[in-house]
Amino acid sequence: MDKSKNKNLVERLQNGEKRAVDELVDSYQGMLFQLIFRFVLDRYESEDLLQETFMRIIRRINSYEEQGRFESWMCKIAANLACDHLRSRKRKPLLYHDELETKPSSGKDNPASLFQEKEALSLLEKAVASLPWEQRQVFLLREEAGLSFKEISEELGVSINTALSRMHYAVKKLQNHLQRISP
Amino acid sequence: MNCQNEDIIRFFYKETSGEETEQIKSHLQECPCCQAFYYNLEDLFLTWKRQEKPVLSEEFSGKIKRKLYQELDEQKTIGFPWSRFLIAAAILFSLVLSWPLLKFDQKTTLPSFPIVKTQGKTFIFSGEIDQLRKNVRKVKQTEYRFMQRYFKKPSFHKSIVSLQKKTKRFHKKLESPLF
Incomplete structure (x- = not known):
C-alpha cells in the first residue's frame, strides 16, 4: 500500500470508521502474521498475538505520528509483542510445521526437486530458529518486518553497528547451513 | 576500501548513501572475497523468500474484525467524558440537596431551618432558634443549651429521646404548646 493510501487509512481509523478496520x-494480516509466526513458530500463539497486535494498533492509532512508515510502526508493535511473549515463555521456540496451513510454493514441478527444496527450506527455518536470540531478532526484524538497521537499533536500544554485527553473524551462520545442505 | 561485510549487508539492503554505494560497487568488482559474500547473501535471502507463507483462515479474519469493531465502539464511548460528566452532575446535585444543612445561623451556630416540630405527643421542634429566643425567654435558654447538646451527641436516637423529655418538661412549665 502506498504512502497516501496509508495516510488516508490512518485518518479513517482515527475517525473510527469500521470499513477502515476491514481494510x-x-x-x-498476512504480513504481520508471517512476522509473528517466524518469531513464535506456533500457529495458535501467533494467532493470539496477531489479534493483540491489531488491538494495540487500534488503541494507539491516535498517537501515531507520521514520522516513519505505517508498516514499520505496525511491525514494531507486532515484533515487540512477539519478543515479550517469547521472553515470558522462557523456552526455545518449537516448530509446529505440520500444523501450519500454507500456500503452495510456486516453481519447479519435479517431485524430486520439490522435495529437495522443501527440505532445504525446512532446514533453513530450523537454522534461523536455532540462532542466538539477539541475532534472530535482528534477522527477522530486517527480513520479515522490513525495518531498516536504524529502526532496528532504535527498537532494540543498541547502536547501528551492534545491529549490523548481529546481522553479520546471523548471515554467516545461515550461509554455512545453506552450504552444508546444498549438493 | 577495507573488506567490511557489514557494509556489504547495508549495500544489499540499499541502506548506503550515494557515495558509499559507489565505493562498495567498485570494491565488489575488485574483491572476490566480498563478491562471494554478496552472492551468498543474495542466495540466502532468495531461499528465505521462497519460504511457505502461513495463511490465516477467513473465519479468523472475521473474528479479528469483530473484536476490532468492539474496540472502536468502546473507544468512542470513552471518547465522550460520560464518567466525568456524571461525577460532576452528582457532586452538583448533592451540593444542592445539602445546601440547607451547610447554611448555619451565625449567632447560634445551629441550622436556621426548622429542625423539630411539636405535634401532639411527637415532639419535634419546628421553630428557629432566634424565634425561640425572642418569644420565650426560658425556652430560649434551655432550648439553646439543649440544641447545643443535641448537635454534640453522636447518637441521633439518644438525642431524640432527650429532646422529647426536654420538650415535655417545657410543655408542663409553660402550659401551652410551643408553636
Whole structure:
C-alpha cells in the first residue's frame, strides 16, 4: 500500500470508521502474521498475538505520528509483542510445521526437486530458529518486518553497528547451513 | 576500501548513501572475497523468500474484525467524558440537596431551618432558634443549651429521646404548646 493510501487509512481509523478496520486487517494480516509466526513458530500463539497486535494498533492509532512508515510502526508493535511473549515463555521456540496451513510454493514441478527444496527450506527455518536470540531478532526484524538497521537499533536500544554485527553473524551462520545442505 | 561485510549487508539492503554505494560497487568488482559474500547473501535471502507463507483462515479474519469493531465502539464511548460528566452532575446535585444543612445561623451556630416540630405527643421542634429566643425567654435558654447538646451527641436516637423529655418538661412549665 502506498504512502497516501496509508495516510488516508490512518485518518479513517482515527475517525473510527469500521470499513477502515476491514481494510487494515485485509491488507496487513498476512504480513504481520508471517512476522509473528517466524518469531513464535506456533500457529495458535501467533494467532493470539496477531489479534493483540491489531488491538494495540487500534488503541494507539491516535498517537501515531507520521514520522516513519505505517508498516514499520505496525511491525514494531507486532515484533515487540512477539519478543515479550517469547521472553515470558522462557523456552526455545518449537516448530509446529505440520500444523501450519500454507500456500503452495510456486516453481519447479519435479517431485524430486520439490522435495529437495522443501527440505532445504525446512532446514533453513530450523537454522534461523536455532540462532542466538539477539541475532534472530535482528534477522527477522530486517527480513520479515522490513525495518531498516536504524529502526532496528532504535527498537532494540543498541547502536547501528551492534545491529549490523548481529546481522553479520546471523548471515554467516545461515550461509554455512545453506552450504552444508546444498549438493 | 577495507573488506567490511557489514557494509556489504547495508549495500544489499540499499541502506548506503550515494557515495558509499559507489565505493562498495567498485570494491565488489575488485574483491572476490566480498563478491562471494554478496552472492551468498543474495542466495540466502532468495531461499528465505521462497519460504511457505502461513495463511490465516477467513473465519479468523472475521473474528479479528469483530473484536476490532468492539474496540472502536468502546473507544468512542470513552471518547465522550460520560464518567466525568456524571461525577460532576452528582457532586452538583448533592451540593444542592445539602445546601440547607451547610447554611448555619451565625449567632447560634445551629441550622436556621426548622429542625423539630411539636405535634401532639411527637415532639419535634419546628421553630428557629432566634424565634425561640425572642418569644420565650426560658425556652430560649434551655432550648439553646439543649440544641447545643443535641448537635454534640453522636447518637441521633439518644438525642431524640432527650429532646422529647426536654420538650415535655417545657410543655408542663409553660402550659401551652410551643408553636
